[in-house]
Amino acid sequence: MIHKKPRKYIPADFEIRWENLEPLFVELRDRQISSVDDLEQWLRDRSEVEAALEEDFAWRYIRMTCDTANEDLLQAFQYFATEIEPKIAPCNNELNEKLVGSAYIDQLDHDKYFIYLRGVRKALELFREENIPLQTEIQVEQQKYQSITGSMSVHIGDKEYTLEQASVFLKDVDRAKRQQAWETITARRLQDKDQLDQLFDKLRELRHKVALNANFENFRDYMFQALGRFDYTPQDCYAFHEAIEKEIVPILRDKAHERQQALNLPSLKPWDLDVDVSGKPALKPFNNGDDLIEKSIQCFSNISRYLGERLEIMKDNQLFDVESRKGKAPGGYNYPLAETGAPFIFMNSANTFRDLTTMVHEGGHAVHTFLTADLELNDFKHCPAEVAELASMSMELISMDNWEVYFDNAEDLKRAKRDQLFDVLKTLPWVAVVDQFQHWIYTNPDHTDAQRTDAWVQIYERFGAGFADWSEHRDSLQNLWQKQLHIFEVPFYYIEYGMAQLGAIAVWKNYKENPETGLQQYLDALKLGYTKSIREIYETAGIKFDFSADYVKELADFVKAEMDKI
Template sequence: MIHKKTRKYIPADLEMKWEALEPLFKDLCDRPINSAHELELWLQNRSELEAAIEEDFAWRYIRMTCDTNNEELLQKFQYFATEIEPKIAPYSNELNKKLVASEWVDKLDAEKFFIYFRGVKKSLELFREENIPIQTEIQVEQQKYQGISGAMSVHIDDKEFTLEQASVFLKGTDRAKRQEVWEKITARRLQDKETLDKLFDHLRKLRHKVALNAGFENFRDYMFQALGRFDYTPQDCYAFHEAIEKEIVPILREQAEKRKNALDLSALRPWDMDVDVSGKSALKPFNGGAELIEKSIQCFTNINSYLGERLEIMKDNGLFDVESRKGKAPGGYNYPLSETGAPFIFMNSANTFRDLTTMVHEGGHAVHTFLTADLELNDFKHCPSEVAELASMSMELISMDNWNVYFDNEEDLKRAKRDQLFDVLKTLPWVAVVDQFQHWIYTNPTHTDAERRAAWIQIYEPFGAGFAVWSDIKEAEANLWQKQLHIFEVPFYYIEYGMAQLGAIAVWKNYKEDPEKGLQQYLDALKLGYTKTIKEIYETAGIKFDFSAGYVKELAEFVKGEMDKL
């Protein structure tokens, strides 16, 4: 069993109520600092308090998403969001001021604290007292997406399925059944279209107000600063989109043509995109959540014993909730528990191949959490998404050599690897579309719902529009954006998947050339947490932080070559 780290500053029995927390923040604000040693101790005390608060919030979020119908769990989450978090914000700002004003700050190890201090200074630049209540409202409002989506279900053959469970039918060989299920899923999503439009319009207006208050022209420019994007600009993102359109879309269009011919169809429709072109039934790598966890432990152990032990620890401590059910929030995540030093994995398994890749993806995040658990400050563990997603996406590819744990049939194993490599390429256009769409949304802050739908289609179609024909189902195409949780809950967190996907391909290429060295470089990079720049972390992994057209082409050709071998 694992336990939270022993507290050195805050009470072991600290109750997570503002009345108990405020004296600790006041102590940190008022405490005299008379030496570099005392400043480091002050930083460690602050870190310990923040870690405890983060873990408490984590459990409130986890429990709420595991059961979105439970009003008590929702209220506990909202209590934190409305009664604790807004009151912490001004104290955090004062603590940041105290830190940068300290006469001892220049006596600390400049290299060790460079990234941390850079982030503190950026937080001070962006902080506005008037944004606290707005950000609180955003926090509460955006969680409504989970409840709306979690309640969605459809009836197929007189049985009720969540949308994740129903999507399994889209892999079946009966085309009429695929179309029936796709239409039911789509109709169910469209049923809540207006509700989600109104929710998003409200969020968009709140976010724009935050940006204006902070002195920015739009929320896009504000978020680039708030996310700490020190290493690239919006223009770099547009260039990345163009590179994906130029280098990746033609490969996927060629694959779509092969799919159409293999299925003997005159045109591909959205319900034709997930069925296996061999005519065989969908891959089934496991049966039930318990088996998924056990097989994943074995897969990770076969790569490296340390990796398998991390998942075993999680299983023994009840840190998984993997099966889909009604009332559970959609999607999947790995949530670090800051004090415990372990994570919680949440997902919606429906016994599909996609669930296997979700598990190894979140397992990569989990390993990252363990590797950074003992870093000196809590903030050192707060990796930017470009690094966090490198951990997870690399594990998807590194783990492939051990997928025989899930498949005892050689042909099924090859099918799985082919599907994974195809998904690696397919991810990139979708990332470009979602990212470009958000650039449009927030740089056109007064747009209408109709303009938003038109913009989505205009952006989606040059990237292949999923390589299916939508001419008679335009309403469904225009509404696809609503299924992307990130747009509602974590705006602008998406381009990182594309950057990390390129990095992951490069990590895997190194791993294939020298498994021991490639794995060690990967783990060494993850151990750094966020104590180095993104570029330095990628270099430690033996790869480049580069998303130029030339690099995209080089890595795409490598993946295509590996697909051809299968």
């Protein structure tokens, strides 16, 4: 069993309520600092408070997403969002001011604290008192997306399914069954289209106000600063989109043509994109959630004993909730528990191949959580998404050489690897679409729902629109963006998947050439947390932080060649 790290500043039985927290923030604010050693102790004490708050919030979020219909869990989450976070925000700003104003700040180790202090100064620059109630309202509104989508279910035949469970039918070799399932799922999503449009309109309006209050023209420019994007600009993102359009879309267009011919169809429809072209039933790498966890422990153990032990620790401490059920929020995540030093993995398994890759993806995040658990300050563990997703997407590829744990049949194993490598390439255009759509949304803050729909369709079609014929299903095409949780809950967190996907291919390339060295470089990079720049972390992993057209082409050619070998 694992336990929270012993506290040195706050009591072990400390209850997270504002009346208990306020004296701590007052003490930190008023404490006399007479040396650089005092300042470092102050940083450690502040970090301990932040870790306790983060873990408390984590469990509120985890429990709420595991059961979105439970009103008590929702209220517990909203208490933190409305009664604690708004009061903490100005206190944190005061503590940041105390830190940067300290006479001893220049005596701190520059290499150790540079990234951290850079983030503190940026937070001070962006802080506005008038944004606190807006950010609280945004937090509460965002949660509504989980409640709306978590309640979605459909009946196929005489049985009720969550949408994740129903999506299994999209792999059925019987085209009529695929079509029926797709139309049933789509019709259910469209029932809540207006409600989700209204929710997003409100979120867009609130976010724009936050940006204006912070003296930005739009929320896009504000978020580039708030996310700490010190290493690239919006223009770099547009160039990355163009590189994907030029180098990746043609490969996928050819693959779609091959699919159409293999299925002997006049055109591909949206329900033809997931079925195996061999005519064989969908891959079934495990039987249920427990089997998925056990096989994943074995898979990770075969790569490295250390990796397998991390998942075993999570299993022993009940830090998984993997099976889909009604009332559970959609999607999947790895949530770090700041004090415990371990994570919680949440996902919606429906016993499909995609669930296998979700598990190894979140397992990569989990390993990252363990590797950074002992970093001195809590903030050192707050990796930017470009690094966090490198951890997870690399693990998807590194783990492939041990997927025989999931597949007894050699041909099924080959199918799984081909599907995974195809998905690696397929990820990139979708990332470009979602990212470019968000650029458009927030740089056109006064747009109407109709204009937003038109913008979505134009962007999606530019990147191939999934290479399916949507002519008879325009309403479904127009509504696809509502499936993407990130657009509602974590705006602008998406381009990082594309950057990290390139990095992951490069990590995998190194691993294939020298497994021991490649794995060690990957782990060494993750151990850094966020104590170095993104570029330095990528270099530690033995790869480049690069998303130029030439690099996209080089790595796409490598993936294509590996697909051809299988």
